[in-house]
Amino acid sequence: MTIREALTEGSAALRSADIESPALDASLLLAEVLGLSRAALIADGPETLPQERLAAFRRLIERRRNGECAAYILGRKEFRGLEFKVNPSVLVPRPDTETLVEAAIMKMEKFKNELAPNGGPLHVLDLCTGSGAVAIALKHEMPELAVWASDISAGALETAMFNAGRLIPESRVHFCLGSLFEALSSPPLFSLIAVNPPYIPSAEIKTLPAEVQNEPLPALDGGSDGLDIIRNIIAKAPDFLCSGGSLLLEADPREMQTIGGLLAEKGFLDIQIYKDLSGLERVIGGVKPGTMSRR
Helix, strand or coil: CEHHHHHHHHHHHHHHCCCCCHHHHHHHHHHHHHCCCHHHHHHHCCCECCHHHHHHHHHHHHHHHCCCCHHHHHCEEEECCEEEECCCCCCCCCHHHHHHHHHHHHHHHHHHHHCCCCCCCCEEEEECCCCCHHHHHHHHHCCCCEEEEEECCHHHHHHHHHHHHHHCCCCCEEEEECCHHHHCCCCCCEEEEEECCCCECHHHHHHCCHHHHCCCHHHCECCCCCCHHHHHHHHHHHHHEEEEEEEEEECCHHHHHHHHHHHHHCCCEEEEEEECCCCCEEEEEEECCCCCCCC
């Protein structure tokens, strides 16, 4: 069987299982089997697939058909130009979450420009860090930040620490194991807290695609209305923010007005919503009252 024939077969098999991107996933899986990049697959791949490689490809296609996401099969996922190790202990980083990183960078650039340059580092906290995508992307793009990251899952934190050691080997992220702010031991006051929390209503999880349902439930389930963790974070965040510091939350676009109300009730000012690449309201944030300070 040729490369083209194998791709056609694999795409058809995935399409019949209602996989969202059958051609893309088939090409990723075949490239993995052949040890090639997608770009090199057609140009440099063998004209005829060896039987053992074809069999391996079909096994991967079957795993994908059964609801295992391509990122878990491959063991990696690209996020903001960095390749992260992923596994079933962490959510797969998604393009939507790049909106959270971009909003955080804008906030930190403003903080940095409005404060004296010799005032010490700006401290940033990434709660529910998972694979470490947000914390590591921020440290990679703004090395001057002092970044902390926490997660309740030991498996997730181990994955995040591995990713940090590989992707930003000369930098340090402070990783903490535990539930939200309880994980922190003698933390500084933060200039920014960025969170991609569990925000899917419990009853909706069973309606999600099989590949999403195979991701870690505690990282998805936000309680009856999806806001249990978000309420907890908003209630406690002011105690961990410096004056003028910001809280940014990725959340369900349907809940932005409700979350905005929760932020206002807690005294947050300058409440803003940021849209993702699809034009959906994806991130919301507010500012703790007071003059910007580093501590």
